[in-house]
Amino acid sequence: MNLKLENVSFSFMQTPIIQDISLHVSAGQFVGIIGPNGSGKSTLLKTIYRVLKPNSGSIQLADQDIEALSSRYVFQHMAIVSQEATEAFDFSVQEMVLMGRTPHKRLFESDTIDDYVIVQQALARVNMEAFAKRSFMSLSGGEKQRVLIARALAQQAELIILDEPTNHLDIRYQFQLLNLVKNLDVSVIAALHDLNLASIYTDYLYVMQSGQIVRSGTPKEVLTVDLLREVFGVETEIVIHAKTGKPHITFISDQVS
Numbered sequence: 001m002n003l004k005l006e007n008v009s010f011s012f013m014q015t016p017i018i019q020d021i022s023l024h025v026s027a028g029q030f031v032g033i034i035g036p037n038g039s040g041k042s043t044l045l046k047t048i049y050r051v052l053k054p055n056s057g058s059i060q061l062a063d064q065d066i067e068a069l070s071s072r073y074v075f076q077h078m079a080i081v082s083q084e085a086t087e088a089f090d091f092s093v094q095e096m097v098l099m100g101r102t103p104h105k106r107l108f109e110s111d112t113i114d115d116y117v118i119v120q121q122a123l124a125r126v127n128m129e130a131f132a133k134r135s136f137m138s139l140s141g142g143e144k145q146r147v148l149i150a151r152a153l154a155q156q157a158e159l160i161i162l163d164e165p166t167n168h169l170d171i172r173y174q175f176q177l178l179n180l181v182k183n184l185d186v187s188v189i190a191a192l193h194d195l196n197l198a199s200i201y202t203d204y205l206y207v208m209q210s211g212q213i214v215r216s217g218t219p220k221e222v223l224t225v226d227l228l229r230e231v232f233g234v235e236t237e238i239v240i241h242a243k244t245g246k247p248h249i250t251f252i253s254d255q256v257s
């Protein structure tokens with residue numbers, strides 16, 4: 001499912017937070033958003049999943065203006081994985097994942113056996129089956145993140161929005177999660193902090209700085225020593241990895257002698 005943003009800007013109390021953002025995610029593509037803290041990545045994603053309304057510009061989902069679409073339609077097609085968006089009420093893990101089925105149901109329609117099977121399969125794919133009856137609030141950060149992925153899987157959406165999805169995950173689950181999402185053959189837009197993971201998993205990258213997109217391209221085109229110095233203020237050595245064929249970044253700390 002394709003997603004297209006044209007000249008999207010959002011300001012908070014006259015202060016521009018993101019400005020003139022244009023980007024495109026085509027069907028099946030994994031697009032990454034990278035940039036320093038506070039550069040506007042989450043704000044950009046929130047305009048896409050309609051928590052924030054842009055002041056100007058347009059957002060199209062499957063070639064239709066997203067503002068004109070019903071929430072039900074949007075969430076049948078778009079799933080969000082963001083720890084910020086977790087509910088304030090305490091639900092069981094199973095209930096959290098069942099929420100992924102809501103956009104596919106009519107008002108007051110009860111859960112079917114099929115829904116429970118889909119939920120169980122989604123929990124199994126993130127190794128969280130044994131936690132089905134546990135309270136979501138009692139889980140560790142990484143376990144919560146995996147449940148949120150299971151919810152997105154149960155939603156069976158064609159576009160998945162990931163806001164720092166590997167936050168809280170140990171290295172094994174970082175790879176597991178990104179492999180899982182990559183192999184779903186859906187469109188993905190993800191804000192990522194780990195630049196080596198972004199390099200391995202994304203097809204295309206947008207780099208944000210101070211609320212604007214300052215560079216875009218394939219990981220090979222974007223992840224250069226000069227760009228990482230300019231945007232992140234870090235020194236690096238970058239080689240094309242023999243096995244992955246992708247840029248591999250080594251960070252050089254000037255604090256280490």
Ligand SMILES: Nc1ncnc2c1ncn2[C@@H]1O[C@H](COP(=O)(O)OP(=O)(O)OP(=O)(O)O)[C@@H](O)[C@H]1O
Nearest residue numbers: 012017035036037038039040041042043044191208
């Ligand atoms: N409601 C708000 N009121 C005021 N400023 C805000 C608000 N929401 C976001 N901002 C500011 O907008 C800027 C962009 O924030 P955002 O969370 O989008 O950045 P980010 O790139 O996702 O950062 P991080 O990598 O730290 O998660 C920040 O300077 C933030 O303080």
